[in-house]
Amino acid sequence: MKQEEERKVGHYAWLYGIVAGGCVAAMQIGVGLLQVEGEFAVMLGAAQGILVCSLTVICGSIMEWLFMPLPQEYEDRPVHPARERVREYETAFRSLADSFSGPSNLEAVSLEGGGAAVLDMPSKTDLLWNTRLKENRAAVAVQLNEMAHIMTDTVEHVWDTRTDEGLELHLKRKLRAMGLLVHGVLVYCQENKRQEVYLTVNTRRRRCVAVKEVASVLSKLMKKSMMPAHDSRAFIGSERITLQFVERTNFQVLYGIEKAVKGREAISGDNFSLYHCREGRFIAALSDGMGSGAEAYRESELVVDLLEQFLEAGFTKETAARMINSALIVRSDDQVFSTIDVSSLDLYTGVCEFLKVGASTTFIRRENWVETISSTSFPAGVFHKLEPDISSKKLYDGDMVIMVTDGVMDALPAAHQEAMMKDIIMEHDTGNPGELAAYILGRVRQYQDAEPVDDMTVLAVSLLKY
Numbered sequence: 001m002k003q004e005e006e007r008k009v010g011h012y013a014w015l016y017g018i019v020a021g022g023c024v025a026a027m028q029i030g031v032g033l034l035q036v037e038g039e040f041a042v043m044l045g046a047a048q049g050i051l052v053c054s055l056t057v058i059c060g061s062i063m064e065w066l067f068m069p070l071p072q073e074y075e076d077r078p079v080h081p082a083r084e085r086v087r088e089y090e091t092a093f094r095s096l097a098d099s100f101s102g103p104s105n106l107e108a109v110s111l112e113g114g115g116a117a118v119l120d121m122p123s124k125t126d127l128l129w130n131t132r133l134k135e136n137r138a139a140v141a142v143q144l145n146e147m148a149h150i151m152t153d154t155v156e157h158v159w160d161t162r163t164d165e166g167l168e169l170h171l172k173r174k175l176r177a178m179g180l181l182v183h184g185v186l187v188y189c190q191e192n193k194r195q196e197v198y199l200t201v202n203t204r205r206r207r208c209v210a211v212k213e214v215a216s217v218l219s220k221l222m223k224k225s226m227m228p229a230h231d232s233r234a235f236i237g238s239e240r241i242t243l244q245f246v247e248r249t250n251f252q253v254l255y256g257i258e259k260a261v262k263g264r265e266a267i268s269g270d271n272f273s274l275y276h277c278r279e280g281r282f283i284a285a286l287s288d289g290m291g292s293g294a295e296a297y298r299e300s301e302l303v304v305d306l307l308e309q310f311l312e313a314g315f316t317k318e319t320a321a322r323m324i325n326s327a328l329i330v331r332s333d334d335q336v337f338s339t340i341d342v343s344s345l346d347l348y349t350g351v352c353e354f355l356k357v358g359a360s361t362t363f364i365r366r367e368n369w370v371e372t373i374s375s376t377s378f379p380a381g382v383f384h385k386l387e388p389d390i391s392s393k394k395l396y397d398g399d400m401v402i403m404v405t406d407g408v409m410d411a412l413p414a415a416h417q418e419a420m421m422k423d424i425i426m427e428h429d430t431g432n433p434g435e436l437a438a439y440i441l442g443r444v445r446q447y448q449d450a451e452p453v454d455d456m457t458v459l460a461v462s463l464l465k466y
Contacts, residue, residue: 269296
């Protein structure tokens with residue numbers, strides 16, 4: 001409707017110009033003929049008519065632009081049905097979550113005689129299953145709330161993604177010379193968030209073009225440094241693909257890992273994960289399974305896999321930890337313990353968020369001192385209600401985060417573990433996280449006369465400014 005109104009305004013401007021120009025031309029021709037100027041009068045009148053027509057159109061367009069009413073506010077725009085449908089789903093999910101988190105219909109087992117009554121076996125079983133049911137209901141409620149949040153976040157992302165015809169036109173011109181065909185450009189831009197560009201493109205004549213070259217052209221056009229997303233292809237071929245470009249992060253990371261297996265075990269019970277997450281975050285996760293060997297490895301692997309899946313699906317770290325805890329408790333009647341240690345680093349701001357569930361101390365090596373992040377919580381799988389330790393620290397260029405499992409700390413004298421670890425970290429002045437991890441593990445093993453009595457893992461992550 002808006003486009004039709006703009007077309008009408010344009011037609012009116014041309015109509016006014018033609019009428020005004022025609023009138024002036026007719027008047028000038030008439031006066032010239034009365035003065036017996038002949039063909040000269042006709043030519044002069046036509047020229048003046050064209051001039052007046054052009055000036056009228058130009059001036060009319062300028063006046064229309066000056067007096068054009070400002071666009072209405074966001075709230076005054078027509079309601080989008082898809083957006084409203086997702087909001088209805090959000091409300092439904094949250095209502096379901098409230099229903100699940102409400103009081104259970106099952107009554108607790110009543111005790112006759114009061115005071116210190118002793119439960120018989122059937123009553124104990126009923127109480128156990130009633131407690132487990134309540135915990136599962138609470139876990140489902142958390143999942144439903146998170147699903148509602150993810151749905152609304154997704155639709156807002158789609159709502160704030162728009163086409164940019166101007167950028168698309170400039171890109172087509174610039175990339176055509178590189179042998180590329182641009183089929184579409186989408187720009188995601190939300191208030192107080194960084195821009196993302198989705199570019200659908202392919203090459204002509206079976207050429208191959210590096211994605212980094214396209215990022216360079218895009219950076220010049222947008223006047224801000226852009227880079228391909230971490231899961232993007234490295235080259236563009238004849239196949240039509242859609243590439244994602246994001247604003248370049250201020251920091252990059254280097255990391256190193258060093259492990260030692262307990263005694264004569266063939267496999268370590270520790271597992272780790274290192275990957276780039278959306279919105280410019282780098283995740284380093286470490287899990288120490290109960291015991292050692294293959295069984296501990298399977299449990300810690302489950303924790304790491306679930307953590308990756310939850311975070312990639314859009315769940316928060318806290319919710320992911322609680323859902324993993326519920327999974328460990330529900331999946332088996334046997335007690336299964338695993339630690340959860342997460343360092344989430346924002347590569348734009350340098351702020352690192354730490355989440356610990358029964359995990360060992362994490363160390364931050366600054367320029368000339370070492371800071372510690374400790375945990376007092378129990379491992380996942382111990383209690384139904386999980387309260388992870390959460391903190392955050394601002395990191396700077398050259399800072400290192402060193403994450404270790406209990407086997408590393410327990411190898412040091414019990415009374416001075418953290419102090420001795422700080423000294424070991426500061427002994428080796430290197431900016432290479434792999435070298436530092438290997439040095440730390442080697443120095444710690446010097447305090448043991450025989451084979452390690454527990455699995456040992458050292459994970460080091462270094463923050464570097466571009």
